[in-house]
Amino acid sequence: MNLTLQVWRQAGPDVPGSFATYEATDISSDASFLEMLDLVNEELVLDGDEPIEFSHDCREGICGSCGVMINGVPHGPQRGTATCQLHMRTFHDGDEIVIEPWRASGFPIIKDLVVDRSPFDEIIQAGGYVTVDTGQAQDANLTQIPKETADLAMDAAACIGCGACVAACPNGAAQLFTSAKLAHLNLLPQGDAERYERTESMVGVMESYFGSCTNMGECETACPKEISIDFIAMMNKDYAKAKFRNRRST
Amino acid sequence: MSVLDPKVPLDDDGNEVAIQTMWEDHKFDMNLVNPANKRKFSVIVVGTGLAGASAAATMGELGYDVDAFTFHDSPRRAHSIAAQGGINAAKNYRGDGDSIFRLFYDTVKGGDFRSREANVYRLAQVSNDIIDQAAAQGVPFAREYGGMLANRSFGGAQVSRTFYARGQTGQQLLLGAYQALERQVAAGKVRTHTHKEMLDIVVVDGRARGIICRDLVTGEITRHEANAVVLATGGYSNAFYLSTNAMACNVTAIWRAHRRGAFFANPCYTQIHPTAIPASDEFQSKLTLMSESLRNDGRIWVPKEVGDDRAPRDIPEDERDYYLERKYPSFGNLVPRDVASRNAKIVVDEGRGVGPLKNGVYLDFADAIERLGFDVVWDRYSNLFEMYERITGEDPTKRPMRIFPAPHYTMGGLWVDYHLMTTVDGLFAIGECNFSDHGANRLGASALMQGLADGYFVLPYTIGNFLADKLNEGEVGLDHDAFAAAEEDVTARTKKLLAIDGTRTVDHFHRELGKILWDYCGMARNEDGLAKALGEIPALREEFWTDVKVPGSGATLNSSLEKAGRVADFLELGELMVRDALDRNESAGGHFREESQTDEGEAKRDDENFSYVSAWSWQGQGEAQELHKEPLAFRYVPPSQRSYK
Numbered sequence: 001m002n003l004t005l006q007v008w009r010q011a012g013p014d015v016p017g018s019f020a021t022y023e024a025t026d027i028s029s030d031a032s033f034l035e036m037l038d039l040v041n042e043e044l045v046l047d048g049d050e051p052i053e054f055s056h057d058c059r060e061g062i063c064g065s066c067g068v069m070i071n072g073v074p075h076g077p078q079r080g081t082a083t084c085q086l087h088m089r090t091f092h093d094g095d096e097i098v099i100e101p102w103r104a105s106g107f108p109i110i111k112d113l114v115v116d117r118s119p120f121d122e123i124i125q126a127g128g129y130v131t132v133d134t135g136q137a138q139d140a141n142l143t144q145i146p147k148e149t150a151d152l153a154m155d156a157a158a159c160i161g162c163g164a165c166v167a168a169c170p171n172g173a174a175q176l177f178t179s180a181k182l183a184h185l186n187l188l189p190q191g192d193a194e195r196y197e198r199t200e201s202m203v204g205v206m207e208s209y210f211g212s213c214t215n216m217g218e219c220e221t222a223c224p225k226e227i228s229i230d231f232i233a234m235m236n237k238d239y240a241k242a243k244f245r246n247r248r249s250t
Numbered sequence: 251m252s253v254l255d256p257k258v259p260l261d262d263d264g265n266e267v268a269i270q271t272m273w274e275d276h277k278f279d280m281n282l283v284n285p286a287n288k289r290k291f292s293v294i295v296v297g298t299g300l301a302g303a304s305a306a307a308t309m310g311e312l313g314y315d316v317d318a319f320t321f322h323d324s325p326r327r328a329h330s331i332a333a334q335g336g337i338n339a340a341k342n343y344r345g346d347g348d349s350i351f352r353l354f355y356d357t358v359k360g361g362d363f364r365s366r367e368a369n370v371y372r373l374a375q376v377s378n379d380i381i382d383q384a385a386a387q388g389v390p391f392a393r394e395y396g397g398m399l400a401n402r403s404f405g406g407a408q409v410s411r412t413f414y415a416r417g418q419t420g421q422q423l424l425l426g427a428y429q430a431l432e433r434q435v436a437a438g439k440v441r442t443h444t445h446k447e448m449l450d451i452v453v454v455d456g457r458a459r460g461i462i463c464r465d466l467v468t469g470e471i472t473r474h475e476a477n478a479v480v481l482a483t484g485g486y487s488n489a490f491y492l493s494t495n496a497m498a499c500n501v502t503a504i505w506r507a508h509r510r511g512a513f514f515a516n517p518c519y520t521q522i523h524p525t526a527i528p529a530s531d532e533f534q535s536k537l538t539l540m541s542e543s544l545r546n547d548g549r550i551w552v553p554k555e556v557g558d559d560r561a562p563r564d565i566p567e568d569e570r571d572y573y574l575e576r577k578y579p580s581f582g583n584l585v586p587r588d589v590a591s592r593n594a595k596i597v598v599d600e601g602r603g604v605g606p607l608k609n610g611v612y613l614d615f616a617d618a619i620e621r622l623g624f625d626v627v628w629d630r631y632s633n634l635f636e637m638y639e640r641i642t643g644e645d646p647t648k649r650p651m652r653i654f655p656a657p658h659y660t661m662g663g664l665w666v667d668y669h670l671m672t673t674v675d676g677l678f679a680i681g682e683c684n685f686s687d688h689g690a691n692r693l694g695a696s697a698l699m700q701g702l703a704d705g706y707f708v709l710p711y712t713i714g715n716f717l718a719d720k721l722n723e724g725e726v727g728l729d730h731d732a733f734a735a736a737e738e739d740v741t742a743r744t745k746k747l748l749a750i751d752g753t754r755t756v757d758h759f760h761r762e763l764g765k766i767l768w769d770y771c772g773m774a775r776n777e778d779g780l781a782k783a784l785g786e787i788p789a790l791r792e793e794f795w796t797d798v799k800v801p802g803s804g805a806t807l808n809s810s811l812e813k814a815g816r817v818a819d820f821l822e823l824g825e826l827m828v829r830d831a832l833d834r835n836e837s838a839g840g841h842f843r844e845e846s847q848t849d850e851g852e853a854k855r856d857d858e859n860f861s862y863v864s865a866w867s868w869q870g871q872g873e874a875q876e877l878h879k880e881p882l883a884f885r886y887v888p889p890s891q892r893s894y895k
Contacts, residue, residue, distance in 0.1 A: 012806065030530040032641075038535055038757075045755045045810060050802045053809055055323065057496040058332045059536050061637065062421055065327050078640075085640045110467055111807040118444065121324050125436040129429035130388045134308040134706045135379070137386035141343060144397030154390040154415060157422060161326055190388045 001027050001093035005040065007052055008100045010109055013116075017109070019098075029089040033076065034059060034066065036088055037099075053112040061085040061224060064160030067167070068113045069100040074164035074222040082162060082224035102167035106174065106209040117163050119209040120177060126205040127198035128181045130190050143189055156183035158225045168222035171211035176219040178206045179235035180227050186238060196242035203239050254513070254865055254880040257667040258368040266368070269886055270351075273372045276668075277711055281718030288313035291717045294461055294476040296448045296503055298325030300420070300698060301681025302482030303427035304705030310434030312710060317474060318431065318440055321447040321466055321498065321812075326428045329484060329496040330701060333420025334541035334634070336404055336412035337384075337698040339377040344401055348409040350374045355887050356407060357696060360586055361661075361689020362839035362855060363889040364516070364863070366882065368668055369686045376707040377699050381413055383706055387426040391415050405542050405587065405694020412695045417541055417633045423698055427705070446472070447812065448503045449743075450736040451479060451510045451677065454726050458510075458677035462736045464744070466812060469805040471737055471744075473728045477720060478676045478713055481507060482705065485660035485682040487520065489820045489827065490772070491764025493657035494526055494539040500816035501823045504664050504683050512672040513865035513878060515665035515685035517823065518831035521692055521840045522773050523658030524590035527641055527651075528610035537656040538641055540613075540634055542694050545583045545590070547618035547627060548651070550574050552611050556601040562612055562650050573597055581894040588691045588840045588853070589894060591655035595773045596851070598654070610652035619647060655773060659697060661688040661840065662830075665865040665880070669712035670704060673865075678713065680704035685863065690839025744804045747814045752797030756813045759794045763787065763817070763824050771828050776844040780832040787828065791821040826866060826875055833877060836860045848891070857889050 003024040010017025022044075027036050034056050041051035056066040061082040068083055070076035076086045091097065099113065107115040145153075157180070165176035182199055185191030191198070213232060220229045259276045261267050267275065283291065291314050295306040298320040306318040322328065340353040354374040358365060385391060385399070391413050392400040404412035415422040434440040445466040452460040452473070460475040486501035487493035508514045525544060526537040551570045558565060573593055575582045585593075594611050597603065604610050619627050624647065628635070635646050642652070664672045664679040666686055671678050681701040688696065726732070766786050770779035794817070802808040837846040837853035838860070846854045861882045866875035 028531050028533070030643075031533060032535070035533055035535050039533060042755050042757060045799060045801055046753075048799075048801055050808075051810060053807055057322070057327055057498050058329060059497060060332050060538055061640075062332050062418065063327045063329070063496060064331075065322070080636075081640055085637070087640065087643070089643055114807060117323060121326075121432060121435075121442075121444075124429060124432045129433040130386065131433065132383075132386045132430075133311040134304075134383055134430075134710070137379070137382035140341075140382045140385035140391075141398050143385065145393055146397050147393045147395050150390050150393040153388075154392075154422075157390050157415075157425065158418065160421075161324070184390065185388050188388045188390065190386055 001029060001088065001091065003027060003091065004096045006096065006098045009052070009112055012111055013108055027088055029087070031088045032059065032084060033070070033086040033088065034084050053114050055114050056084055059084040062160060064162040067102060067162045067164055069103065069167060071098050074102070074167040075224050080224060080226045082160070102163055104166045104172035106166060106172055107163060115163070117161070120161050120163065123174070123178055123202050123205050124181065127194065127201040128185070130185060131194060145188060149187055153184050153187040156180045156187070156227065156231050159227055160225060162224060164222040164224060165219035166210060168218040169211065170216055170218065171214060173213045174206050174210040175213040175232045175235070176223060176227060176229065178202055179231040182235050182238065183231040195238065196245050199235065199238040200242040200246050203235070251876065252878045254665065254863070254878055255667070256366055256368070256880055257669060259668070266885065269368060269371045272368060273375060280711060280715035283714045283718050285313055287721055289315055290721065291315065292317065292476040293478050293480060293713065294319065294474055295480045295482060296461065297328065297482035297484060298428070298431065298442070299328030299330035299482060299484055299681060300424055300427055300701030301705040302480070303328070303424065303431045304702050305480060305482060305680060305709050306440050307427060307430035307434050308706050308710045309713070310437070310439035313439070316434070316440040317443060317476065319443045319446045319448055319461070319463060321445065323444055325431055325442055326425060328424060329499050330424045330698070331421045332496065333698055334417045334539065335543045336402065336414035336419045336695040337380065337423060338411050338695045339381045339413060339699065340374055340411060341378055341381060343399060344410045346409045348411050352409065353377060353411065357687065357693060358689070358884070358887040359892060360691055360693040362691050362853070362892060363689065363857070363861070363884060364838050364882065365687055365689030367884060367886055372708065373687050373700060373703050376703045379707055380699060380702045384423055384426050387430060389415060389422045389426045402543065403546060403584070405584070407693065417543070417631070420698060423702065427702070449506060449740045449815065451507045452732050452736045453510050453674060454730060454732045457675045459726050460733060462740050464740065467807050469803070469808070471740055473733045473737060475725060475728055477717055477723070478678065480678040480680060480709065480713070481664065481683055482680045483683045485663070486820070486823060487657040487660055489763065489824050490657040490767050491760050492529060492534065492537050494523060494537050497536060500819065502816050502819045504679065505819040505823055507664060507672065507674065507677060509868050511674045511868070512677060513665040513867050514662070514826060515863050515865045516662035516830065517827045517866070518771065518834060518841050519661035519690050519839065520657060520827070521587060521659040521661060522591045522655040524587055524594055524655050525613065525653045526656035526658070527638065528605055528607065528654040530607070538637070539656065539658060540638060540651065540653060542587070544613060544631060544634060547622070547630065548583065548613040548615050549617055550583050550611055550613055552597045552602040552604060562604070562614070571597070571602070578894045585894045586691060586693065591773055592842060594655055605652045610654045612650035613653045614650035615647060616650070659692055661685065661690060661692055665863065669715065670709055671712070671716065676716065678709060680709050690841055743815070744811065747798070747800050747811060747818070748804055750796065750798050750800065752799045754797050755799055756810055756817050759790065759798060760817045760820065762790055763821055766790070767824055767827065771831050774842050774844055775831050777832065780828050783828045784825065784832065787821065787825045794818065794821055829874065830864055830866065833864065834860055855889070
């Protein structure tokens, strides 16, 4: 199939960017979206131009590196699918595809389609862990966890940290990412001891970088792992409790 | 040639001590660093996958001053994240006869008697601690309804010793280690350096004292000093171009270390995983793995007749060849990876392959769905089924999956002793980038185990022993000649790559190299093919350095430049892989020499002549590496012909 691409090109963080038009010709419908970009890049390089920079690595939908806006939708039209897992059979011959980086003030552009997602690491540093040193653990089966609880924690833990939730949100909010990590840890007995400190601390860092949640639900729709916004409700409940409890204890 | 000393603990008479108590006793014998002095020692960790993140976090907890480097935008992106199936441990929670000794035994046997017993036993011992540690971190392992941890049998094991978190075990274990690492970052014990690619090791008076990095965003070349350097940079399967590894996985860090004096062990031991999705066209960028846990319930078959083009469901039962069940009745579809892969190659070479390119075999779930019900099968494998459908457009619950072997893991890597130290003093290698525990073939669910064993439970002890007598040794200083010279090398190489301005892309050369290695140094190897490859690879390397085209500049994010540096190193490594494969004129595990097979076509070892680790030392650009040997002795698991019949 033949496609026309409108791709955002931006040489660096402080340089203005603009759209450039490329023709992607003779693309197999079995190719992945990123393989289609690879082919365009190979042509660009042979012509002596700089290739379109985009983040990617595992190409199995698990590392969370990739992610671009495809016709205004994070990761493109297929639900529950990261950009690297999107295949060209989703598109039609002659389509025009607009490709942009994540657009969010919390994710400054580094180059072309590559953005800086380091605030996510800072949110984790604020409490996205269980305080246990190597060697301190008891036998794993001494803590029983009901299957439903473990499964629900796993649903939340499946987050790949790609940032599509932020890109999808009209407010550029990171509630889905933050609440997924909070739910993963707060639901489990291992994470329960630090539940309220963790919640207040991680929410605090989140709010210093990202917008506020107004329950639009766009994040859930965009999430390649289909993480539920129920976790945001759980976070809000814990946050209210945390503000109360943490104040009382000091 | 020299004989390498693995520094396995010995008694006063020079005999190896009993393996069961060796590690416990040795931990007592090793020197300790006083808790108040640990902060005076700096350690560089390169790579933040399972091994690197767990080591950096644990050393931070202990009090060392740690700098962790990753070329990703976050430590969480490391390729450990893509491991699907599970992690082994000798917990024997199922009461099915597992034990530390059995896990040790299975690993030595599975590795086709080409690993070091002492290391493997220690691995089996600490496997249980890993599960405890991960569970305490909140890794959401699968549970039974009573709340206990669930297990499954995996990849050729006859006991159920594999712990898992859906089909995302690597992700969850890596996030556990990553979160422990970020906790140490918050505590000020570890500094993470993202977007930093290590491009050289700095060796001062025979001792590793630092690294040179390139910042992938700004292009800046930086120098970093420490008392010890730990490499945790993963495997080199991407030498084959098409592999299940992530796009950025590469050999550069350990290859640069090799060029600075670290011996490279068993480069020809590469694992070709049996269950990847077959390639669909020549522009495919990578192969996607389907966890071999699928082999627990899926049945592998091809049509009995060559040229049978009927749809799989139209081929009656008696015209199908369930070749693994037929040839290996006791293990069936669960034979180890090397055996499963080789047999898939045999039936495809016979012309019985399936799919549009006739390059796959069927993995069929119809019987499992019939026997267990759709819901049970869906619950076990849904994420893999969905992934398969996204890639191929076919629903594996209605039509059998098509699978074919793909390069997946490299057992070879930097040679390390019992302390995980390379032949360069103060330079350690952990996880997949060392050669240590898997011999010639790795068992399923053992990579996560080894990465975390090295990082959480081995290196943090052995590095203390190394550092203990170096208190107040003083800095060498970033302006030392060795730092300046290494930086100069890196800068000159970058400039050279950008200046060639040839006519072919980096990917072109990478594909060509991959094709040579796959054809001549892949699932089956022979003398003629290897000799041919030994001629073709240097010629290709020559062309690369005169005709590659790397656009852009070195002062900005430039993915072509990054790839060019990595492919340049693959072009050197590829030659060594072939040289090693040629030298090892026996079959062992993943290394199948056609000249050395049993009457039934199984891999045949030659213990008399090849019961050793091959370790190669760099001799300079354009010179053949020199071979050194570590002899292997088996005191606990007597070598036998592996049989899975």
